[in-house]
Amino acid sequence: MKAYQTQPTDSFASIAKKFSIKDENYLRTFHNLNCSESEVIFNEIPSGTSILIPDDPQFFLEDSGSEDEEDCMNDNYEEETEYNNDSQENNEKETDNSSDQEKQKNNENSSTEHDRKYFVIQKGVVQCNQGFKFPKFKVTSHQKHYWNDADGEAAYLAVTEDDLQFDPPAQPFGQCKLKPSSGGYLPCAYAAAGKWTKTYDKVQVMGKSCVTEISELMCSTGGKITILKHGQQSELGKSNVNNADSKEQQVYNPVVDFEEFKEEINGEDPFEVE
Incomplete structure (x- = not known):
């Protein structure tokens, strides 16, 4: 990491171009995360400011390569082509021999x-x-297991492969695109064609596999039913807040005093006088 003394006409875009950095936003974020709080820049760069320049290759544009390297590649092209043709034949044989093993592994x-x-x-x-x-x-398959709810609220009942009913029960999907008419689409006549598929068979409730976000169910009319929302909500816990870097969060959310937010989350009163 090195520092660059800015000129009156400099901007993050011009500095990024000068040092072949991929994007001006990369440069801005890198500087703000590594500088002192007084040197954080959100808008235009003040003249005479020192901007921190990364030295990690991931921030820079890839080199196109020298002409010598291109000539070398051209000279070796024919040899590589012959070698690749031979290798392709061998690879095809190996692929045929291993196809059964791959199928078994996938299963x-x-x-x-x-x-x-x-x-x-x-x-x-x-x-x-x-x-x-x-x-x-x-x-309807059980009234026993609830996901992430110790109080046993019905809304948190685990859905299994046998749960084929919806709320509302009549015409749950409104109209059906597979039933067009002169007056528009006819009402949905949902009828499950079997159980839910792609369920998680390693977790079962009363012998029934549990439904996850990727599970699917076919309707006898021809529609495919998938999960739009799983119903569980991700919540930010105290450990997430305490493990977060306050300086980094301040860059992303300059309006929020993250240290004060930490104290509030941990139940401390930032205005309490001892």
């Missing part, structure tokens, strides 16, 4: 697609690619 790891996905609860919202409205779930 074994199919559950990993649910990683970092939320489980769906009763107040979750669904959508049909042939409908117009977005109903919520009506859990």
Whole structure:
């Protein structure tokens, strides 16, 4: 990291261009995160200000390469082409031999697609690619397990593969695009064609696999029903606030006094006199 003494006509854009930095916003953010609080710049750069310049290659534009390197690449092109042709034939054979192994591996790891996905609860919202409205779930498969709710509120009931009813129950998706008429689309006549698919079979409620954000359900009319909202809400906890860098947050949110916000989150009164 080095410092650059600005001139009266300098801007973040001109300095970024001078030092071949990808974007002026990268330069502005880097400077504001590494300078003292009194040197943070949000608007125009005051003349004579020292701007911190990064030395990490990720901030810079990629070099196009020298002419010598291009000549060398051209000289070796024919040799590489012959080598690549031979390698391609060998790779095709290896691909044929390993295709069965890949299929087996994909089947074994199919559950990993649910990683970092939320489980769906009763107040979750669904959508049909042939409908117009977005109903919520009506859990009927159990009244036992609730996701992230110790009080046992019905809205937090876990949705399983057997939960095929919605709220409202009649015409849950409004009109159906697969049923056009001279007067417009006819009403939805939803009827589930089987159970929910792409469920998480490693987590079950009373023997029924749980529905996640990527689960799908087919309607007998032809529509595909997917999850629009899982129903759970992400909340900012004390640990998230305490682990956040106050200086960095001040750059992103200059209106908020982040240190004061930390004290409020932790239950301390910033105006309390001891």
